[in-house]
Amino acid sequence: MIKHQIRRRVGVVMGGSSGEREVSLRSGAAIAEALESRGHDVVRITLGDDLGPELLSTLRRSRVEVAFLALHGRLGEDGCVQGLLELARIPYTGSSVLTSALAMDKLKAKEMFRLHNVPTPPYYTVHAADDRSDVASMHGSFGFPVIVKPRGEGSSLGLTKVASFEELVPALEKAFEFDDAAIVERFVSGMEVNVGILDGKVLGAIEIAPKNGIYDYEAKYTPGMTEYFMPARLSPARYRGVLNLAERAARALGCSGAARVDLLVTSGENEYVLEVNTLPGMTQTSLLPKIAASAGLDFGTLCESILESARLHQPTRRRAPATTTTEVRLHERAKRPKDLRLVKSAG
Numbered sequence: 001m002i003k004h005q006i007r008r009r010v011g012v013v014m015g016g017s018s019g020e021r022e023v024s025l026r027s028g029a030a031i032a033e034a035l036e037s038r039g040h041d042v043v044r045i046t047l048g049d050d051l052g053p054e055l056l057s058t059l060r061r062s063r064v065e066v067a068f069l070a071l072h073g074r075l076g077e078d079g080c081v082q083g084l085l086e087l088a089r090i091p092y093t094g095s096s097v098l099t100s101a102l103a104m105d106k107l108k109a110k111e112m113f114r115l116h117n118v119p120t121p122p123y124y125t126v127h128a129a130d131d132r133s134d135v136a137s138m139h140g141s142f143g144f145p146v147i148v149k150p151r152g153e154g155s156s157l158g159l160t161k162v163a164s165f166e167e168l169v170p171a172l173e174k175a176f177e178f179d180d181a182a183i184v185e186r187f188v189s190g191m192e193v194n195v196g197i198l199d200g201k202v203l204g205a206i207e208i209a210p211k212n213g214i215y216d217y218e219a220k221y222t223p224g225m226t227e228y229f230m231p232a233r234l235s236p237a238r239y240r241g242v243l244n245l246a247e248r249a250a251r252a253l254g255c256s257g258a259a260r261v262d263l264l265v266t267s268g269e270n271e272y273v274l275e276v277n278t279l280p281g282m283t284q285t286s287l288l289p290k291i292a293a294s295a296g297l298d299f300g301t302l303c304e305s306i307l308e309s310a311r312l313h314q315p316t317r318r319r320a321p322a323t324t325t326t327e328v329r330l331h332e333r334a335k336r337p338k339d340l341r342l343v344k345s346a347g
Contacts, residue, residue, distance in 0.1 A: 007039050007040055007041065008040055008041070008065050008066055008307070009040075009041040009043065009062075009063065009064050009065045009066075010035055010040050010041065010042050010043070010064060010065070010066055010067075010068050010307065011042075011043045011045045011058075011059060011062055011064035011066070011067045011068065011090075012028050012031050012032040012035070012042055012043070012044055012045065012068045012070055013028070013045045013047065013055070013067050013068065013069050013070060013071055013076075013081065014027065014028025014029070014044070014045070014046055014047070014070040014071065015028070015046040015047040015048065015071070016047045016048075016071050016072070016073065016075055016076040017047075017048065017049040017074075017075055018071075018072060018073025018074040018075060018076060018077075018153075018154070019073055019074075019153065019157045019178065020072035020073035020154055020157070021072075021073075023072050023221070023281055023283075024070055024071050024072045024073075024076065025046070026283045027070040027072070027281055027282040027283055027286070028044065028046070028070035029044075030282055030283050030284055030299070031068055031070050031282050031303050032044050034299055034300040034303040034304075035068070035300075035303055035304070035307065037300060038300055038303075038304055040307075043062040043064055045058050045059070045062070045064075045067075047071070047076075055081065055084055056084060056088060059085075059088060059090060060088075064090065065090075065091075066090065066091045066092065066093075066307065066310045067085055067090050067091070067092040067093070067310070068092075068093050068303075068306070068307055068310070069081065069082075069092055069093050069094050069279055070279070070282060071279060072154055072279060072281065073153060073154045073157075074104070074152060074153065074154075076279070077100060077103075077104055077154060077277075077278060077279045078100055078101050078104035078105070078152065079096075079097040079098065079099075079100040079101035079104070082094070082095075082096065082097045082100050082313075083097045085312075086312060086313065086314045089312065090312075091310045091311045091312050092310055092311075092312075093257050093258070093306050093307065093309065093310045094256070094257045094258070094278050094279050095253075095254065095255050095256050095257060095259070095278040095313075096254065096256065096313035096314075097313065097314075098254065099253050099254040099255055099256070099278060100278050100279075102253050102254075103253050103255070103275070103276045103277070103278045104152055104154070104278075105151060105152050106149070106150075106151050106152065106183050106275060107123075107125055107151050107181070107183060109253060109275060109276065110123060110183075112252050112253055113249060113252060113273055115252070116248065116251075116252035118245065118248050118249045118252055118273050119245075119270070119271065119272050119273065120272055120273050120274070121147075121185050121186045121187075121188050121264070121272050121274070122142075122185070122186045123183050123184060123185040123186065124138065124139075124142065124183075124184050125151065125181055125182070125183060125184070126138065126172055126181065126182050126184060127180060127181045127182075128176045128179075128180045128181065128182075129180070132169055132172075135168060135169055135172065136165055136168075139165070139168065139184070142184070142186065143186065144162065144163050144164060144187075145161055145162060145163045145187040146161075146162050146168075146184050146185060146186055146187055147159065147160070147161055147162070147183075147184075147185045147186075147187050148160045148162055148168070148171040148172055148174075148175050148182055148183070148184055148185075149175055149182065149183050149185070150175045150176075150178040150179035150181075150182055150183075151179045151180075151181040151182060151183055152179050152181075153178040153179055154277070156215065156216045156219075156220060157178055158174055158175045158177060158178040158179070158182075159175075159214075159216050160174055160175070161187060161213075161214050168184075172184075188264045188266060188272055189266065190264040190265050190266035190267065190270075190272075191207055191209075191232070191233075191234075191264070191265040191266075192207070192208040192209075192210070192215050192262070192263075192264060193205050193206065193207055193208070193232045193234075193242055193262075193263045193264070193265050194206050194208060194260055194261065194262050194263070194287045194291070195242065195243060195246035195247075195260065195261045195263065195291070196258075196259075196260055196280075196287070196288045196291030196292060196295075197246065197247065197250050197255065197258070197259045197260070197261065198257075198258050198259075198292070198297075198302075198305060198306070198309075199256070199257065199305070199309050200247075200250075200251075200255075200256070202243045202246060202247050203291050203292055203294075203295040203297070204230070204231055204243075204291045204294050204295050205231060205232045205234070205239060205242050205243060205246070205291070206228055206229065206230045206231070206232060206287055206290055206291050206294075207228065207229040207230070207231075207232035207233055207234075208226060208227075208228060208287075209226060209227040209228070209229065210225060210226045211224075211225055211226065211227070212225065228287075228290065230290055230291065230294050231294065232265075234265065238265070238269075241271065242263060242265060242271055245261075245263065245271050245273065246261035246263060246273070249261050249273040249276055250276055253276055253278075255276060255278060256309065256311075256313075257278075257306055257309045257310070258279075258280060258288060258302075258305075258306045258309075259276055259277060259278055259280065260276070260277040260280035260287060260288050260291075261273060261275075261276050261277075262274040262275050262276075262277065282302075282303070284299055288302070289302055
């Protein structure tokens with residue numbers, strides 16, 4: 001996938017202020033080490049709460065040629081940092097500002113999936129400002145169980161499986177700790193499958209089997225809480241269908257670089273897309289590196305491939321050559337006598 005290796009000065013951007021800060025720091029450390037081992041001049045850029053001024057000043061001081069984004073969650077994965085890098089004209093890894101924002105916003109992502117005929121579980125939205133006494137009528141005959149999660153957070157933070165009305169409002173309150181809006185999504189019983197994508201090409205699908213039955217934050221980051229099967233235990237035809245659906249979901253949002261698509265595969269021959277992650281975890285044990293390894297890409301080669309895809313998504317506007325005042329006057333003078341002669345001859 002790599003055309004040729006060019007030694008570059010790379011800023012690996014990690015940390016940030018989201019609830020996924022620690023995961024981001026681990027991803028960033030692994031990426032920086034891998035790129036250094038391949039000869040790149042790596043600058044580790046660890047962000048705190050003051051993202052904007054801090055990032056821009058650090059990038060200018062460090063004179064990096066390209067930014068490798070190892071950020072996760074709000075203000076790092078949602079288009080904000082991507083926008084700063086566009087303004088600074090520093091190429092970066094991952095998707096564009098718009099795609100990053102759409103993928104991070106679970107409601108907008110679902111709307112895009114529906115527009116492009118990508119199946120996703122039924123849902124509705126509740127806002128923190130809504131009257132809690134109206135929740136039962138809003139839910140109506142939607143049924144249980146459901147999954148309640150923040151509209152714009154990652155790593156399953158604030159996610160709860162709800163089995164009754166009595167559990168619904170507490171689950172919403174938990175989601176509101178992370179966002180002003182929550183998604184209530186119909187629970188779909190099925191195999192959890194993640195598909196890795198690199199530069200628009202699917203790498204493979206891994207099956208996730210959480211021991212507590214739900215792939216929440218604890219199951220993701222607690223050793224021994226989840227089993228993984230690579231490749232996913234599906235028939236060849238079903239496996240190809242899952243890869244195709246993941247590719248359609250990523251294309252619906254306009255993803256580029258590396259991405260991970262999270263799906264559910266049911267025993268009833270249905271597949272549903274849950275979400276698309278535009279900056280997937282990049283530790284040695286994260287899902288995308290596991291998938292890439294099965295496709296023949298070791299961790300260092302994966303990092304190199306992602307770096308190779310870094311770019312700006314907003315083209316530089318081409319400017320017309322400046323016209324001097326003398327050129328304007330000569331142009332007007334050339335037009336004026338001709339117009340006058342026409343008027344005289346007409347008279």
